[in-house]
Amino acid sequence: NEAKLWGGRFGxxxxxxxxxxxxxxxxxxxxxxxxxxxxxxxxxxxxxAGLLTDGELAAMVDGLDVLAADVDSGAFSPAGGDEDxxxxxxxxxxxRVGPDLGGKLRAGRSRNDQVAAQFRMYLRDxxxxxxxxxxxxxxxxxxxxxxxxxVAMPGRTHLQHAQPVLLSHHLLAHAxxxxxxxxxxxxxxxxxxxSPYGSGALAGSSLDLDPEYVASMLGFSTSxxxxxxxxxxxxxxxxxxxxxxxxxxxxxxxxxxxxxxATKEFSFVELxxxxxxxxxxxxxxxxxxVAELARGKSGRLVGNLTGLLTTLKxxxxxxxxxLQEDKEPVFDSADTLTVLLPAFTGMVSxxxxxxxxxxxxxxxxFSLATDLAEWLVRQGVPxxxxxxxxxxxxxxxxxxxxxxxxxxxxxxxxxxPELTPAVREVLSVAGALASRSAKxxxxxxxxxxxxxxxxxxxxxx
Ligand code: ARG
Numbered sequence: 001n002e003a004k005l006w007g008g009r010f011g012x013x014x015x016x017x018x019x020x021x022x023x024x025x026x027x028x029x030x031x032x033x034x035x036x037x038x039x040x041x042x043x044x045x046x047x048x049a050g051l052l053t054d055g056e057l058a059a060m061v062d063g064l065d066v067l068a069a070d071v072d073s074g075a076f077s078p079a080g081g082d083e084d085x086x087x088x089x090x091x092x093x094x095x096r097v098g099p100d101l102g103g104k105l106r107a108g109r110s111r112n113d114q115v116a117a118q119f120r121m122y123l124r125d126x127x128x129x130x131x132x133x134x135x136x137x138x139x140x141x142x143x144x145x146x147x148x149x150x151v152a153m154p155g156r157t158h159l160q161h162a163q164p165v166l167l168s169h170h171l172l173a174h175a176x177x178x179x180x181x182x183x184x185x186x187x188x189x190x191x192x193x194x195s196p197y198g199s200g201a202l203a204g205s206s207l208d209l210d211p212e213y214v215a216s217m218l219g220f221s222t223s224x225x226x227x228x229x230x231x232x233x234x235x236x237x238x239x240x241x242x243x244x245x246x247x248x249x250x251x252x253x254x255x256x257x258x259x260x261x262a263t264k265e266f267s268f269v270e271l272x273x274x275x276x277x278x279x280x281x282x283x284x285x286x287x288x289x290v291a292e293l294a295r296g297k298s299g300r301l302v303g304n305l306t307g308l309l310t311t312l313k314x315x316x317x318x319x320x321x322x323l324q325e326d327k328e329p330v331f332d333s334a335d336t337l338t339v340l341l342p343a344f345t346g347m348v349s350x351x352x353x354x355x356x357x358x359x360x361x362x363x364x365x366f367s368l369a370t371d372l373a374e375w376l377v378r379q380g381v382p383x384x385x386x387x388x389x390x391x392x393x394x395x396x397x398x399x400x401x402x403x404x405x406x407x408x409x410x411x412x413x414x415x416x417p418e419l420t421p422a423v424r425e426v427l428s429v430a431g432a433l434a435s436r437s438a439k440x441x442x443x444x445x446x447x448x449x450x451x452x453x454x455x456x457x458x459x460x461x
Contacts, residue, residue: 004081004083004087005083005086005087005090005106005111019081019083022083023082023083023084024083024084024085024324024327025078025082025083025084025085025088027327027328027331028084028085028115028327029077029078029085029088030122030331031085031115031118031119031122032071032085032088032089033068033071034117034118034121034122035085035086035089035114035118036064036067036068036071036089037121037217037218038114038117038118038121038197038214038218039064039089039093039105040061040064040217041197041213041214041217041218042105042108042109042197042209042214043057043060043061043064043105044057044213044214044217045209045210045213045214046104046105046107046108046207046209048209048210048213049207049208049209049210051104051107051108051207052104056101056104059097059101060093060097060101060102060104060105062097063093063096063097063101063102064093066096067089067092067093067096070092071089071092076092079091084111084115084324086111086114086115087111090102090105090106093105107207108198108200108205108206108207108209109197109198109200109205109209110199110200110201110202110231112199112200112201112202112231112318112319113196113197113198113199113200113201113227113230113231114197115323116196116199116230116231116233117195117196117197117218119237119326119327120192120194120195120196120220120236121218121219123192123236123237123240123330123334124189124192124193124219126240126334126338127185127188127189127240127243127334128185128189129334129338130185130244130247130334130337130338130341131182131185131186131461132461133337133338133341133342133345134178134181134182134247134341135182135458135461136341136342136345137178137251137341137344137345137348138175138178138179138182138454138457138458139458140345140348140349141171141172141174141175141178141348141454142171142172142175142451142454142455142458143349144167144168144171144348144349144351144353145167145168145171145172145175145447145451145454146168146451148167148168148171148353148355149166149168149444149447149448149451150166150168150444151166151167151168151353151355151358151359152164152165152166152167152358152359152362152363152429152430152433153165153166153167153170153268153358153359153361153362154358154361154362154364154365154367155169155170155367155442160365161361161364161365161366161367162367163367163368163370163371163432164362164363164367164368164429164432164433164442165362165433165442166433166442166444166447167353167355167358168447168451169442169447169450172447172450172451172454174250174253174254175454176454177250177253178247178250179454179457179458181243181246181247181250182461184243184246185240185243188236188239188240188243191236191239192236192240193220193221193222194215194220194221194222194223194224194225194230195211195214195215195218195220195222195223195224196223196224196227196230196231196233197211197214197215197218197223198210198211198214198223198227198230199211199224199227199228199230199231200227200231201231201318201319202227202228202231202232202317202318202319203227203228204227211223211224228317228318231318231319232315232317232318232319232323234308234312234323234326235312237308237326237330238305238308238309238312240330240333240334241301241304241305241308241309241329241330241333242305244301244304244305244330244333244334244336244337245298245301245302245304245305245333247301247337248294248297248298248300248301248302248333248336248337248340249298249301249302251294251298251340251341251344252294252295252298254291254294254348255288255290255291255292255294255295255298255344256291256295258271258288258291258347258348258351259288259291259292259295262286262288262291267354267357268353268354268357268358269351269352269353269354270351270352270354271286271288271347271350271351272347272350272351272352273286274346274350275290275343275346275347275350276288276289276290276347277289288347290343290344290346290347291344291347293340293343294340294344297336297340300332300333300336301333301336301337303329304329304330304332304333305329305333307329308326308329308330311323311325311326312326359429362429363403363405363428363429363432364403366394366397366398366403366404367432368404368405368426368427368428368429368432369390369391369393369394369404370390371426371427371431371432371435372386372389372390372393372404372423372426372427373386373387373389373390374386374426374435375423375425375426376389376390376416376418376419376423379418381418389415389416389418389419392415392416393407393412393415393419396411396415404427405424405427405428409421
């Protein structure tokens with residue numbers, strides 16, 4: 001079994017079921033371009049250390065380029081006997097440059113530092129793609145916020161009408177959460193920007209190979225400070241898994257609202273035909289499957305993170321084969337988001353809001369009761385009494401099946417002498433919105449400023 005990287009001390013090859021268990025090419029083949037980039041960098045430092053002649057380096061790089069093209073075209077792919085992507089590509093290189101030269105590349109490196117470096121490279125690229133897609137969604141939310149500036153809707157707590165807010169304010173609340181996910185990815189990238197190459201199996205290399213040089217060739221700012229940590233650490237995987245899960249959870253919260261808003265009872269939004277699905281039996285149906293898939297897939301993203309952390313828990317240093325289980329969950333999380341996000345953004349950007357209905361419902365359910373109480377506070381009434389008085393008004397209205405603004409001057413005076421007709425100035429949605437004018441509030445001017453800030457964040461990326 002010459003494809004193996006570790007045959008020397010063994011009397012025979014592994015039992016077939018072990019080889020089957022061991023094999024990871026099914027899921028780690030996607031690291032192939034990163035493995036080849038790593039090999040080129042490694043060949044360069046072998047040359048710089050005097051372990052490869054200039055001619056050998058040139059031949060090696062040519063061979064790796066041919067291999068890369070063959071991987072790309074599908075002409076080269078993992079064979080049954082290849083344990084992992086690294087093994088397969090070493091075989092591929094040897095097939096192209098011969099065993100004498102091909103066999104020199106492995107000096108001073110181990111699959112333990114190779115995989116740790118390549119996984120970082122792969123995830124850094126994936127995180128950039130995901131961040132860009134999240135920003136597209138934020139942009140779609142900002143577009144709606146811009147288009148509908150001034151539209152009121154019922155703001156809710158406990159899913160009950162609480163206070164009127166601007167639709168734009170509500171949409172931008174989702175935007176801020178998503179912008180923090182992008183910021184988390186950026187922050188994560190800064191920590192992940194260290195190359196484990198040169199850590200060897202765990203102790204570093206004795207061959208005078210320059211880890212910093214390899215790092216710079218592979219797009220890292222520096223190399224790791226500790227070779228044991230370099231090969232054993234997977235917090236960068238778990239952290240990426242967390243940000244992916246958090247992003248999924250943030251999507252699920254917006255998804256849930258879209259699902260509710262699209263119901264007959266809410267009728268706040270209508271989904272565009274291109275972003276909704278039908279029923280095989282009920283001809284009238286228009287289902288919010290994109291939102292439901294987002295809600296469902298968030299569970300999968302959380303599961304991936306949980307599985308990953310459970311694999312890492314109590315693992316002794318340094319490399320253990322358990323670590324091979326680190327890839328599938330986070331590959332799956334990245335894949336899930338990269339498929340989900342464009343569909344989700346398509347659904348959001350084509351939503352049609354029934355702004356008349358939202359505005360009409362905004363003040364219902366006594367959502368101006370707080371404004372009434374705060375008006376009393378401005379007249380010098382202690383909030384404790386103001387709360388009581390406003391509560392009495394609500395009770396009166398509820399008994400009669402009317403809204404707060406339906407109370408007559410006499411009704412108001414009967415509840416409390418403090419309730420003069422002037423209170424009517426705050427019993428309007430426009431008044432309630434405009435009064436929430438401190439930073440972060442839903443007053444139209446503040447929301448317009450917020451929108452500008454969100455757009456700046458999108459540009460910063
Ligand atoms: N394929 C392995 C992984 O993904 C790397 C190989 C390390 N194997 C080893 N026996 N040290 O973690």
